[in-house]
Amino acid sequence: MNPADLVPTPVPIPVPGDWFTVLLLATFVIHILLMNAVVGGAALALFTRKPPDGLTPAKPLAASLTILLALTINFGVAPFLFLQVNYGHFDYVSSVLMGGWWLAVIGLLIIGYYALYLYKFGFGGSTSGKNFFLAVGLVILLWIAFMFTNNMTLMIRPEKWADYFTKGVFLNWDDPSLYPRWLHMVTAALAVGGLFAALLCRHRGDKAGEQIGLNWFTKGTLVNLAFGIWFLLALPQSVMLKFIGGHIGATVFLVLSLMGAGLILAAGFTGRTVMAAGLTVVTVTLMAIVRHYVRVFTLKPLGGDVANIPVTGQYSSLVLFLAVLVLGLGLIWWMVRMALNASAGKEA
Numbered sequence: 001m002n003p004a005d006l007v008p009t010p011v012p013i014p015v016p017g018d019w020f021t022v023l024l025l026a027t028f029v030i031h032i033l034l035m036n037a038v039v040g041g042a043a044l045a046l047f048t049r050k051p052p053d054g055l056t057p058a059k060p061l062a063a064s065l066t067i068l069l070a071l072t073i074n075f076g077v078a079p080f081l082f083l084q085v086n087y088g089h090f091d092y093v094s095s096v097l098m099g100g101w102w103l104a105v106i107g108l109l110i111i112g113y114y115a116l117y118l119y120k121f122g123f124g125g126s127t128s129g130k131n132f133f134l135a136v137g138l139v140i141l142l143w144i145a146f147m148f149t150n151n152m153t154l155m156i157r158p159e160k161w162a163d164y165f166t167k168g169v170f171l172n173w174d175d176p177s178l179y180p181r182w183l184h185m186v187t188a189a190l191a192v193g194g195l196f197a198a199l200l201c202r203h204r205g206d207k208a209g210e211q212i213g214l215n216w217f218t219k220g221t222l223v224n225l226a227f228g229i230w231f232l233l234a235l236p237q238s239v240m241l242k243f244i245g246g247h248i249g250a251t252v253f254l255v256l257s258l259m260g261a262g263l264i265l266a267a268g269f270t271g272r273t274v275m276a277a278g279l280t281v282v283t284v285t286l287m288a289i290v291r292h293y294v295r296v297f298t299l300k301p302l303g304g305d306v307a308n309i310p311v312t313g314q315y316s317s318l319v320l321f322l323a324v325l326v327l328g329l330g331l332i333w334w335m336v337r338m339a340l341n342a343s344a345g346k347e348a
Contacts, residue, residue, distance in 0.1 A: 003157075003158035003159040003161070003302060004158065004301075004302045004303055006093075006158050006161050006162065007089055007090065007093075007158055007302055007303050007304070008089040008092075008093065009089065010088070010089045010308075010309045010310075011088065011089070012309065012310035012311065012312050013085055013086070013309055013310070013311055013312070014311070014312050014313070014314035014315070014317055014318065015311060015313070015314070015315055015318050016307075016311055017085075017086045017306030017307065017309055017311075018306070019318060020082045020085045020086050020306075021082075021086060021292070021306065023078070023079075023082050024079050024082035024083055024086070024292075025079075025285070025288050025289060025292060027075060027078035027079040027082065028079035028288055029281070029284055029285050029288050030075045031072060031075040031076045031078070031079055032185075032188075032284060032288065033192060033280075033281065033284060034068055034071050034072040034075055035072045035076070035145075035189065036188055036189040036191075036192030036193060036196075037068050037072075037192055037193055037196040038065055038068045038069050038072055038141065038189075038193075039138065039141050039142065039145070039186070039189035039190075039193060040189040040190045040191065040192050040193015040194060040196065040197075040216070040220070041061045041064070041065055041068070041193040041196055041197060042061075042065055042116070042134060042137060042138040042141065042193070043138060043189075043190055043193060044061065044190075044193050044194055044197050044212075044213070044216055045061045045062060045065075045134060046131055046134050046135060046138060048212060048216075061196075061197055061200065062119060062120050063120065064200065065116050065119075065120065065137075066113070066116050066117055066120055067339065069112075069113060069116060071332065073109070078325075086306045086309070087155065087295070087299065087304060087306075089304075090155040090156065090158070090299060090304060091151070091155045093155070093158075093161060094151050094154040094155035094161075095151060097154060097161060097164050097169065097170065098147070098150060098151060098154065098169065098170075098171060099169035100169060101147060101150070101169065101171055102147065102151060104147075105144050105147050105148075108140050108143065108144060109140070109144060111136075111140060112136070112137045112140035112141055112144070113137075115133045115134070115136040115137035115140065116133070116134070116137040118130075118133040119131070119133040119134040119137065142186065145182065145185060145186065145189075146182050149178060149181050149182040149185065150171050150172045150178065152181075152295075153172050153175045153177060153178050153181065154171075154172040154175070156294075156295055156298040156299055157172065157175065157298075158302055160172065160175075176234040177231060177234040177235055180227055180230035180231035180234050181231050181234075183227045183230075184224060184227040184228050184230075184231045187220050187223045187224040187227055188220070188224050188284075189220075190216060190220035190223075191216065191217050191218075191219075191220030191221045191224055192217070192220075192280065192284075193216065193220075194212075194213045194214065194215065194216025194217035194218075194219075194220060195213060195214070195216075195217040195268075195273070195276060195277055195280060196213070197209065197212070197213035197216070198210045198211075198212075198213030198214045198217060198273045198276075199213075199273060199274075199277060200213075201213060202273050202274075210273060211271070213273075214268050214271060214273060214276070217264075217268045217276065218265060218268040218269055221261060221264060221265055221268065222265070224261075225258075225261055232254075235294065236298070238297075239294060239297045239298055242293070242297050243290070243293070247293070247297070249293070250290070250293045250297070253286055253289045253290050253293065254290050256286050257283060257286040257287045257290055260279060260282055260283030260286055261283060263279050263283075264276050264279040264280050264283055267279055
């Protein structure tokens, strides 16, 4: 069976797909940074021991995790919708094939959200009791990330779709890139979570807590480099070769991503927290582009070329969305500043 025969016909889109590709990457970068801060921040708060001087990043993290998760969810909707606009004829199929596994994400996310709130407000009494809820929330978030990784890898493997007729609902367990891709994301979350904690502690004037966060950041980044190489080697050979000279754009962005990783490590080891944060945003953006190239190279031979999707030429919806997006980002930035200032005022 030709896998391309299983791919549905794409639905016409209002404007050229390149618009949605840019919006997909921009909103995905915001979403992934927020998600990393939540997952990595929860792990840091759970596993960091209290130092002798009594300072720890866990306290400021506890107050911010629920806010960050709300922002993560909201900013996760946009890139997922843009993905469906350009690649819905692949993504809808993989979501249906996962069936109950995929639908369960909604219920689990609600439970994880409540678990973080219970931790935040001190339910459980003792430290171990409160940490139980934090651990529940963290495990759920890691599982949800694993489900998303399953979906994103299954959507680019139409040759696996026929397994539904023999297995029924299934997950993409045997994909060679599944585990390194998920681990690459998880270790990135640990690194960015540490960086977020360092920024929070820096804002509070907590030098010891800032150093703890930077230690997580640098160690997580080093481990993440290893998982990134594993992820690259696990890709189909035809796709992997594109990143090592077979495609100029893909090769350049991969090299720039590696250079960015080196620069953020240098900033982290030398204690330059703000510089590390700026370089991390740039590097994550570059890596998001590399990740997108993987999707493009894999789906193009299967009829997944966005340039071939029919366009209706209705630009009004795009203009309205961009206006609301700019307004929404401005309001979110204002609310975050107000929350940080209020937190600093309470501790003063």
